[in-house]
Amino acid sequence: MRKAKCALWLLLILMVPDRGAAQSADMPSAVGRISYGETLAPGAAICTGVLVAPDLVLTASHCVRGAAEDPASIRFDAGWEDGRPDVRGQGAKVLLPGSEELSSDIALVLLDHQIVAEMATPLPLATSSEGSHEMHGFRRDDPGRPAAPQTCHTLAVLPGLLGFDCPAVSGNSGAPLLQRREEGWEVVAIMVAASAIGPVRSWAVRPPDWVLQTLP
Numbered sequence: 001m002r003k004a005k006c007a008l009w010l011l012l013i014l015m016v017p018d019r020g021a022a023q024s025a026d027m028p029s030a031v032g033r034i035s036y037g038e039t040l041a042p043g044a045a046i047c048t049g050v051l052v053a054p055d056l057v058l059t060a061s062h063c064v065r066g067a068a069e070d071p072a073s074i075r076f077d078a079g080w081e082d083g084r085p086d087v088r089g090q091g092a093k094v095l096l097p098g099s100e101e102l103s104s105d106i107a108l109v110l111l112d113h114q115i116v117a118e119m120a121t122p123l124p125l126a127t128s129s130e131g132s133h134e135m136h137g138f139r140r141d142d143p144g145r146p147a148a149p150q151t152c153h154t155l156a157v158l159p160g161l162l163g164f165d166c167p168a169v170s171g172n173s174g175a176p177l178l179q180r181r182e183e184g185w186e187v188v189a190i191m192v193a194a195s196a197i198g199p200v201r202s203w204a205v206r207p208p209d210w211v212l213q214t215l216p
Contacts, residue, residue: 027146028185029120031136031176032078032085034063040143048137048175049076050187051122053216054114059174060192061096061107068094074109078120083145087119095214103160105192106205108214125207126179126186129154133188135166137175152177155200160208162189163200177204
């Protein structure tokens with residue numbers, strides 16, 4: 001039953017469009033679009049990722065698991081301004097968890113070069129989760145520019161997972177849930193699935209120990 005629910009959540013985030021949100025360029029430079037190959041065809045599969053080190057992108061594992069054997073096919077476009085990215089990284093290696101459970105749906109993409117901070121500044125991982133959060137990401141129905149940020153409130157806490165009241169649509173997979181501190185944005189969790197269970201409309205994964213141990 002648990003696997004069936006996980007499959008349903010993933011199907012929802014991959015397939016259900018929502019055209020109601022406006023677009024915005026107010027996206028931290030570390031947040032970028034993940035795509036595959038040299039061109040981005042209309043309706044092509046995309047995800048979101050966030051730079052957490054000069055050459056490491058945090059995203060959902062279901063976004064990059066299929067490219068693990070060909071990481072060079074992964075493109076990461078970040079530093080978005082006026083609807084265009086300032087920098088592109090190419091995948092060199094995909095670091096995956098040992099489990100395919102929803103609570104483990106998180107991955108790191110090692111880029112083929114470091115991105116300079118002036119172009120896209122990596123964000124730190126949060127040590128705690130407090131108050132409301134902002135989700136920044138991309139949408140498959142309009143992949144050429146960042147989507148408007150969404151304010152998300154935590155409604156459920158499960159081992160490795162946070163349930164939020166904000167919806168998730170195709171392209172949001174891998175999008176960071178951010179909280180603002182005096183020093184700037186921190187990454188609290190990574191969006192992985194939509195939900196239709198009670199008031200919880202989406203699920204995000206908290207970075208596990210293996211991610212923390214991988215970061216510089």
